[in-house]
Amino acid sequence: MSLNVDYNLRPDYDEVIQDIANYVINYKVVSDEALTTARNCLIDSIGCGLLALQFKECTKHLGPIVDGTSVPFGSRVPGTDYILDPVKAAWDIGCIIRWLDYNDTWLAAEWGHPSDNLGSILALCDHLSQKRLSKGYEPFSMREVLEFMIMAHEIQGVLAIENSFNRVGLDHVLLVRVASTAISAKIMGGSKDQILSAISHSWVDGSSLRTYRHAPNAGSRKSWAAGDATSRGVRLADIALRGEMGVPGVLTAPQWGFYDVSYNKTNKDQKLKEKSDQIFKFNRTYSSYVMEHILFKIQYPAEFHAQTAVEAAIKLHESVASKLEIIDKIVIRTQEPAIRIISKVGKLANAADRDHCIQYMVAVGLIFGDLIAEYYEDDFHQENQLIDKLRDKMIIEEDNQFSMDYLDPEKRSIANAVQVFFNDGTCSDDIQIEYPIGHKKRREEGIPLLEEKFWNNLNTCFDKDKSKLIYDLCLDQEKLEKTKVHEFMELFAK
Numbered sequence: 331m332s333l334n335v336d337y338n339l340r341p342d343y344d345e346v347i348q349d350i351a352n353y354v355i356n357y358k359v360v361s362d363e364a365l366t367t368a369r370n371c372l373i374d375s376i377g378c379g380l381l382a383l384q385f386k387e388c389t390k391h392l393g394p395i396v397d398g399t400s401v402p403f404g405s406r407v408p409g410t411d412y413i414l415d416p417v418k419a420a421w422d423i424g425c426i427i428r429w430l431d432y433n434d435t436w437l438a439a440e441w442g443h444p445s446d447n448l449g450s451i452l453a454l455c456d457h458l459s460q461k462r463l464s465k466g467y468e469p470f471s472m473r474e475v476l477e478f479m480i481m482a483h484e485i486q487g488v489l490a491i492e493n494s495f496n497r498v499g500l501d502h503v504l505l506v507r508v509a510s511t512a513i514s515a516k517i518m519g520g521s522k523d524q525i526l527s528a529i530s531h532s533w534v535d536g537s538s539l540r541t542y543r544h545a546p547n548a549g550s551r552k553s554w555a556a557g558d559a560t561s562r563g564v565r566l567a568d569i570a571l572r573g574e575m576g577v578p579g580v581l582t583a584p585q586w587g588f589y590d591v592s593y594n595k596t597n598k599d600q601k602l603k604e605k606s607d608q609i610f611k612f613n614r615t616y617s618s619y620v621m622e623h624i625l626f627k628i629q630y631p632a633e634f635h636a637q638t639a640v641e642a643a644i645k646l647h648e649s650v651a652s653k654l655e656i657i658d659k660i661v662i663r664t665q666e667p668a669i670r671i672i673s674k675v676g677k678l679a680n681a682a683d684r685d686h687c688i689q690y691m692v693a694v695g696l697i698f699g700d701l702i703a704e705y706y707e708d709d710f711h712q713e714n715q716l717i718d719k720l721r722d723k724m725i726i727e728e729d730n731q732f733s734m735d736y737l738d739p740e741k742r743s744i745a746n747a748v749q750v751f752f753n754d755g756t757c758s759d760d761i762q763i764e765y766p767i768g769h770k771k772r773r774e775e776g777i778p779l780l781e782e783k784f785w786n787n788l789n790t791c792f793d794k795d796k797s798k799l800i801y802d803l804c805l806d807q808e809k810l811e812k813t814k815v816h817e818f819m820e821l822f823a824k
Contacts, residue, residue, distance in 0.1 A: 343526050343578040346610055347533070350485055350508070351525045353616040354516045359477045364618035366807060368476040371434055371483075373804045374626060374780055375445040376822065377787030378433045379426035380409045381703070384790055387681075388429040391554055392422045403460035405453040408822035409791045416453040420510075420564045424449025424557030430703045431553070431685050435625040435634040435768075436483075437736070437744060440490035441667070442502035444620065446556035447482035450510040450563045451475055452819065454517045459816040470517075472818055473811035478513050480621045485509040487620030492611040496540055496671070498594050503559040504537035510563025520571050527576030528567045533588050534580050535562065545674050548683040581609075613739075623742065626768030628779045630701045635668035636688040637766035639746035643695030645761050646750060650696055654716060656752050662692060663729040663747040663762075665736045673726045681706040692748060693720040735764070744769070781805065796821075 343351075359365065382388045393412050394401075405419030406412070407426070414422065424446055427433050434445045452475070459469030486509040495502060511532035515525040542551040570576070581588045589609045630640045639662060650657070664673075674687040684690045684706040694705050697716055704710060711717065732745040747762035767776045784804070788797035800821050803810055810818075 341579040341582075343530065343576065344581040346581055347526055347529045347578070349616070350512050350529055351522060353485070354481055354512050354525065355522060357481060357616065359480050359618060361480075361618040361622065364480050364621045365473075365476050365811075367621050367624060368479045368483075369804070369807055369810060370626070370777060370780055371445050371479060371621070371624060372448070372476065373784045375427045375433045375448050376408050377784040378428075378430060379423065380791040380822075381432070381787045382426040382429035383409045385429065385703070387550060388426060388553070391425055391557075394418060403457050403464065405456040406819045406823045408452075408819070409824060411824045414453075416450075416457045417561050417564050417568075419453035419457070420449040421554075421557045421561035422449075423452055424506075424560040425554045426557075428556040429553045430631045431633060432627050432631040432703070435627060436487045436490060436620060437625065437634060437667070437742065438487070438491040439494040439737075440496060440502055440505065441634070442486060442490060442505055443556060444483040444486045444506075444509070444624065445479070446503070446506045447486065447510045447513065447560055447563075448479065449557055449560035450514045451478045451482065451517070452815075454514055454564060455815040456819040458517065459814060463816065470815040471811065472813045472815060475815060475818075476811065478517060480618050481516075481616075482509040482513045483620045483624060484616050484618060485512055487624075488612065488614060488616055489610070492613055495537065495593075498592070499540055500537040500592060501540045501543065501555065503555045506556050506559040507535060507562050507566075508532045510560040511566045512563075514564045514567035515570055518567055518571050520567065523576075524570045524573075526578075527574060528570035530576040530578060530580045531566045531570065531574070532563065534577050535566070536588070536592055543686065544671070545676070545683070546679075548686055549680060550682045552682055552686075623770050625744075625766065625770075626776060626780055628768045628776050628783060630691075631685065631703045631706075632691050632701060633672050633686050633688075634766070635665065635672055635744060636691045636746065637768065638744055638763035639664065639668075639688055639748055640691050640695045640701050641766065642746055642748040642761040642763050643692045644699050644701070646748060646758050647696055647699035650750050650758055651699070653752055654697060654720070656754060657720065657723055657750055658753040659751045660692065660696070660720060660724045661727060661749050661751070662688065662724060663727050663732065664688065665732040665745065666728050667733075667736065668746070669726060669728055675721070678711070681708070684711065687721075688726070689721040689724045690717060692724070693717045696720065696748075696750070742769075791824075 401415050404413035405416050407422045455470040462469045486505040511528050515528040541547050672686050672688045678684045735741045735743040743764045745764045749760040750758040765771045
């Protein structure tokens with residue numbers, strides 16, 4: 331046979347795809363801790379979405395593609411009067427949840443925000459619950475939503491633990507699309523073959539570049555990219571359930587597969603020796619680990635690698651606020667990932683640029699003793715020139731211990747330290763914080779503040795009576811789990 335002719339033997343589905351499919355089909359959630367954490371994640375994510383509705387740059391993206399469109403059994407977008415098809419509703423819900431960079435976070439070799447998958451889960455469950463009810467069938471319960479969330483978190487998070495997509499220039503929303511596709515196909519009642527097909531197509535799509543998250547091109551696409559990814563998951567699941575064939579060797583196919591084309595982990599001139607020779611690495615099987623260890627952004631709408639730096643800066647505010655004009659230098663010790671993705675010098679072009687700059691966030695904390703979403707906006711930045719003056723005085727240093735503890739599975743810390751030096755020879759305390767308040771190790775301290783955050787976010791959108799109704803339901807685990815999804819979503823409609 332000629333060496334230039336492909337041997338056309340169709341393979342089985344790649345092992346990575348089969349493992350995900352088997353997980354969503356067979357796994358039963360038994361962890362009370364995961365279910366409780368999922369409830370907290372649900373209310374925090376929706377609250378972040380409600381808060382984002384206060385920003386016109388976000389709301390301009392929302393609503394039907396064609397004005398006046400009427401959708402039978404349409405999905406609701408929390409905090410709005412939109413009733414949309416599930417694909418666009420997933421886009422909108424994912425967009426508002428992610429807009430302010432305030433929802434949950436997962437940090438490992440790859441990072442990301444697993445609650446981004448809520449766009450697909452809520453949109454599909456709302457639509458299908460209404461449709462089921464119209465035919466006399468049982469609608470989805472919020473318990474099922476929490477279970478779907480746990481599985482979506484797990485897929486995205488486990489793929490991220492030892493596989494760094496950012497190091498080859500790919501954006502982490504790829505993992506949102508993979509997880510959303512798998513869970514969407516399950517929600518829609520797909521067979522195993524249909525779920526396998528759907529997941530394979532999520533990898534065929536490849537990945538967006540990280541260009542829009544980094545200088546000099548950082549911009550607001552990073553605020554809607556997750557909505558786009560979770561929406562695509564719904565669309566791909568729909569395509570698969572219509573009978574579309576899958577692409578079984580999408581990851582491992584020599585020359586044309588994801589590993590060779592996008593992940594750059596194999597020699598393009600050398601075929602994989604065996605079908606089982608997977609390039610992705612895994613140190614655990616899928617369960618409920620990720621949800622149980624998820625990180626919440628409770629106090630500050632800031633990229634997570636800087637959360638402890640902001641907390642340290644705010645602790646220093648009282649002692650340095652009267653001496654800002656005589657600062658000589660500010661030393662920030664941090665972990666390697668923070669240096670790679672959020673350390674920036676030079677002009678910051680927009681709000682999305684600023685909320686991914688550790689120097690900007692620390693400067694705001696030192697000056698104002700707080701950090702809220704409005705502090706990233708153009709008007710605020712222009713009115714406070716001292717922020718950039720302090721940025722110019724900052725020195726960023728990697729602390730090797732911080733970097734090691736960041737990857738240590740027993741710690742998974744996200745440490746930062748901030749110290750201010752003055753031109754009179756004095757200096758502040760060196761404030762070091764190992765775990766942010768949203769870390770599992772600070773749950774007891776963090777959850778009351780997370781509930782307060784949810785209450786405040788509800789009040790940006792609803793009157794006190796409606797806010798109280800929603801709040802009381804959402805804090806009652808048993809009552810919430812029994813609530814039907816369409817009834818839950820109706821509570822958030824305007």
